[in-house]
Amino acid sequence: MEEEFFLLCALYGKSGKPVQATLSSLKMLDVGKWPIFSLCSEAELQLVRQACVFGSASNELLYTTVNDEIFVLGTNCCGCLGLGDVQSTIEPRRLDSLTGKKIACLSYGSGPHIVLATTEGEVFTWGHNAYSQLGNGTTNAGLVPYHISTNLSNKQVIEVACGSYHSLVLTSDGEVFAWGYNNSGQVGSGSTANQPIPRRVTGCLQNKVVVNIACGQMCSMAVVNTGEVFVWGYNGNGQLGLGSSGNQPTPCRVAALQGIRVQRVACGYAHTLVLTDEGQVYAWGANSYGQLGTGNKSNQSYPTPVVVEKDRIIEIAACHSAHTSAAKTQGGHVYMWGQCRGQSVTLPHLTHFSSTDDVFACFATPAVTWRLLSVEPDDHLTVAESLKREFDNPNTADLKFLVDGKYIYVHKVLLKIRCEHFRSSLEDNEDDIVEMSEFSYPVYRAFLEYLYTDSISLSPEEAVGLLDLATFYRENRLKKLCQQTIKQGICEENAIALLSAAVKYEAQDLEEFCFRFCINHLTVVTQTSGFAEMDHDLLKNFISKASRVGAFKN
Ligand SMILES: *[C@@H]1O[C@H](CO)[C@@H](O)[C@H](O)[C@H]1NC(C)=O
Ligand SMILES: *[C@@H]1O[C@H](CO)[C@@H](O)[C@H](O)[C@H]1NC(C)=O
Ligand SMILES: *[C@@H]1O[C@H](CO)[C@@H](O)[C@H](O)[C@H]1NC(C)=O
Ligand SMILES: *[C@@H]1O[C@H](CO)[C@@H](O)[C@H](O)[C@H]1NC(C)=O
Ligand SMILES: *[C@@H]1O[C@H](CO)[C@@H](O)[C@H](O)[C@H]1NC(C)=O
Numbered sequence: 001m002e003e004e005f006f007l008l009c010a011l012y013g014k015s016g017k018p019v020q021a022t023l024s025s026l027k028m029l030d031v032g033k034w035p036i037f038s039l040c041s042e043a044e045l046q047l048v049r050q051a052c053v054f055g056s057a058s059n060e061l062l063y064t065t066v067n068d069e070i071f072v073l074g075t076n077c078c079g080c081l082g083l084g085d086v087q088s089t090i091e092p093r094r095l096d097s098l099t100g101k102k103i104a105c106l107s108y109g110s111g112p113h114i115v116l117a118t119t120e121g122e123v124f125t126w127g128h129n130a131y132s133q134l135g136n137g138t139t140n141a142g143l144v145p146y147h148i149s150t151n152l153s154n155k156q157v158i159e160v161a162c163g164s165y166h167s168l169v170l171t172s173d174g175e176v177f178a179w180g181y182n183n184s185g186q187v188g189s190g191s192t193a194n195q196p197i198p199r200r201v202t203g204c205l206q207n208k209v210v211v212n213i214a215c216g217q218m219c220s221m222a223v224v225n226t227g228e229v230f231v232w233g234y235n236g237n238g239q240l241g242l243g244s245s246g247n248q249p250t251p252c253r254v255a256a257l258q259g260i261r262v263q264r265v266a267c268g269y270a271h272t273l274v275l276t277d278e279g280q281v282y283a284w285g286a287n288s289y290g291q292l293g294t295g296n297k298s299n300q301s302y303p304t305p306v307v308v309e310k311d312r313i314i315e316i317a318a319c320h321s322a323h324t325s326a327a328k329t330q331g332g333h334v335y336m337w338g339q340c341r342g343q344s345v346t347l348p349h350l351t352h353f354s355s356t357d358d359v360f361a362c363f364a365t366p367a368v369t370w371r372l373l374s375v376e377p378d379d380h381l382t383v384a385e386s387l388k389r390e391f392d393n394p395n396t397a398d399l400k401f402l403v404d405g406k407y408i409y410v411h412k413v414l415l416k417i418r419c420e421h422f423r424s425s426l427e428d429n430e431d432d433i434v435e436m437s438e439f440s441y442p443v444y445r446a447f448l449e450y451l452y453t454d455s456i457s458l459s460p461e462e463a464v465g466l467l468d469l470a471t472f473y474r475e476n477r478l479k480k481l482c483q484q485t486i487k488q489g490i491c492e493e494n495a496i497a498l499l500s501a502a503v504k505y506e507a508q509d510l511e512e513f514c515f516r517f518c519i520n521h522l523t524v525v526t527q528t529s530g531f532a533e534m535d536h537d538l539l540k541n542f543i544s545k546a547s548r549v550g551a552f553k554n
Contacts, residue, residue, distance in 0.1 A: 029375045033361035036061045039073060039090060050374040054108040055080070056321075058367045062095075062114070068102055070095040079143035080112045080127035086143070097145050098124065106372045109133055109180075110164035110217075110321055113142070121156030123148045123169060131165040132196040133180030139196075151198040152177060163215035163233075163320055169198070174209030176201040176222055184218045185249030186233030203250040205230055216267035216285075217320050222251065227261025229254040229274060237270040238301025239285030245301060256302045257282070266370070268318040268338065273325055279312025280305065281327060289323040290346030291338030297346060308335050308348045317356035319370035326359040326370075336363055384454075387414065391452035392445075399426075401434050401448070404441040410448055418451040421473040439469050447478070456481050460489025464501040471505045483510040490514065492521050496530035500538055518542070519551050 029048045031037040036053055037045065039061075051063040060074035060081065071092040072081040079086050082095050101124075106116040111128020118124070124145040125134040134142045137150070152169070155177075159170035166180035166187055177198040178187040187194075188201040205222060208230070212223040219233030219240060230251040231240040238245055241254045257274070260282070264275040271285035271292060282303040283292040290297055293306040311329040318325050323339035327348065334356055335348035340363040353359055360370050381389070390396055390411065397409035412429070415422035436444055443465035446458050456478070458466060467482035469475075486498055487510065499514035501507075518525045525531055534542070546552065 029373060030355075031373065033358050034058075034367070034369075036074070040092060044071075044092060050103055050106075050372055051369065052106055052108065052372050053361075053367070053369045054112055054114075055368070056110065056112075056366055060112065061092075062106070063092075064103055068100055070098050070101075070103070078111050078113075078128040079141050080108070080114060082114065082126040082143070082145050084144045095145075103372065104158065105160050107160045107162040107167075107215075108368075109162040109167070113162065113165075113167070115160045115162055115167045115169070116145075117157040117160050117169065121158065121172065123152055123157050123160070125167065128165075131181035132194045133162070133165050133167050135167060135179040135196070135198050137196045148198060151200070159213055161213045161215040161220075163220065164217045166195075166215065166218075166220070168201075168213050168215055168220050170210055170213045170222075174211065174225070176205060176210050176213060178220065181218070184234035184247045186215070186218050186220050188220060188232040188250055190249045201232075201251060204253065205251045212264050214265045214267045214272075215320055216272065217269045219267065221265045221267060221272065223262050223265050223274075227263070227277060229257055229262050229265060231272075234270075237286035238299050239267070239270050239272050241272060241284040241301065241303050243302050254303065260303075264316060266316045266318040267320055268325060269320060269323050271318070271323070271325070271338075273306075273316045273318050273327075274303070275313055275316045275327075279314065279330065281308060281313050281316055282306065283325070286323070289339035289344040291318075291323045291325050293325060293337040293346070293348050295347050297344065306348065309333070309350075315356055317359065317370045319360065319364065319368060321366060321368060322360070322364040322370075324360065324364040326356040328356050334359060339365060341365070388453050390414075391449050399429075399432055399434065401436050401444065403436045403439070403444045406441050408441075408445050408448055410451075415448075415451060419473065419475065421475075438472075440465060443469055447473075447475075450478055450481075456485065458482075458485060460486045460494065460498065463489070464498065464505075467501065467505050467507060467510075471507075479505075479507065483507055483513075486510060487513055490517050492524045493528055494530065495521065495525050496528060496534055499542070500535060503538060503541075515542075515545065519546060519549060522546070522551055 034053050047065040048063045049066050054060045062072045064070050072095050073089050073092045075088045076086050102119040104117050104119045108114050113127035113133045115125050124147055126142040126145045129139050129142050132139055135148050136146045156172040157169045158172050161168045168178045170176055178201050179195040179198050182194050208224040210222045211225050214221045216239055222230045230253055232248045232251045235245055235247050261277040262274045263277050266273045268291055273283050283306050284300045284303050287297050287299045294304055311331045313327045314330050315328040325338045326336045328334050334351045334353040336351055336359040337345045337348045392409050394409045399412045400407045400409050412426050416426055442462050446456050446466050447469050450456050463482045463485040470478040495518050502511035502514050
């Protein structure tokens, strides 16, 4: 049987089923800077693995969970939540039609419309469709996810990009398909009619292998594996980098980048950023907000170097609906420029953020995600996590304790490392079974588990037993944990029992705590069976101490 360590998050999903998270997916997605996430509970946030904030007022949200469920909430403009209606929702609703699909990438337009590709390479679209940007041959609003098959049926899509009203996808064999609004040639087909179904972008891309795509508001870009950049569509602000302002109905190479190998391209509303294989950034296009980072607001129709700092840039960020630019250096510094919350920042400004996503959350207008936010599934277990898994594992253990007729499987070396008592008692021990009768099974198990995990989970009554053990083995930290558990579990019924235990195990701090509790609840406590059965000496002590603190004054 495959050993899987499950952490039961003590919560229930929308489906009403208990929700479990595997240890490998415990890393949480940090969405704290996105205001719309304040509509999700802490428990819901724990499960979020990917997220996209979109909409003209950052008022739409889609996220996936560790269970491969997709949830949406927001104003549902044009049915962009894909739920089959146009009802707005302030609570997350599950997008049932895509349950079980894993999202590889996702992009959105200004309508908004959504284009997503699954990890299997299938493409789904929904939302605004006035320009056929859903690629299903019609212009009817798409209220539910539509699986595009025409022309893409035996293709594996690995990247998607949306302009305001057009859509672009990249397949695993380096082909680009486009559809939707084509008023400026952004579909790359050579005409201005809207393109109702996916059409391969050919022309001078015909024999090229594309490795990255991006869309500005009304233009399209592709980076090919040789590091060349091809551009088409609207060029009124020089965003195609061709030195002109005429629109291009078919792909054109950015000739000014001759000799420069580009790795990534990112498009803002009307400006373009590229990242070279040497970690340099070039920008061109509209510059009314300083989004080119050149230190002035003159538009540039040719690639212009952006001087960020001496360190290499490893990531560039822009979004077709914003005039904001961001970049991250190899040293982890994040810069922003362009339109930043109403200010025009004309030179790259060093932020305190550690991610370019945060620049968009806090400074872009609208504050939308420039890419799908995601946590890398992290299969690496820390030393602590690995040890936790090994507790009571018969497959790797070399020692078992027999307590109350039940086995607990452990590792000698770990016990010796973690506990003074075992260091000596296991020194010359050749046996692989040790019988234990001084303590009960739950108590002894909790003790051994503590050696693997640093923590305990016991009822206050059982913690009393563990306190006994901790005293016996001189495990002071464990003693403290037990006392904490006992304090947190004290009530009128068990107060006297806990007080007796504290006295017995010489836990002075706990004794004082239980005593105070008894005095504060004296009337009820003195009527409990615990009080009636109290040990004679303890009772005498209790009464005299109570009297000293004035409990019987009248
Ligand atoms: C395209 O999507 C619309 C809206 O969801 C739907 O009414 C229509 O039937 C779809 N067309 C095709 C060819 O599937
Ligand atoms: C897209 O627009 C361009 C020029 O604006 C035009 O030449 C081309 O035919 C249009 N595409 C389609 C599919 O109609
Ligand atoms: C896509 O579909 C249309 C219509 O069926 C067809 O004309 C076109 O050649 C197809 N293929 C590509 C690669 O665009
Ligand atoms: C630059 O482009 C912007 C955006 O379209 C335009 O409004 C502005 O007039 C242009 N500026 C110059 C100096 O050409
Ligand atoms: C703006 O900056 C660019 C890039 O440094 C430079 O080429 C251009 O001359 C500047 N324009 C003005 C008006 O200063």
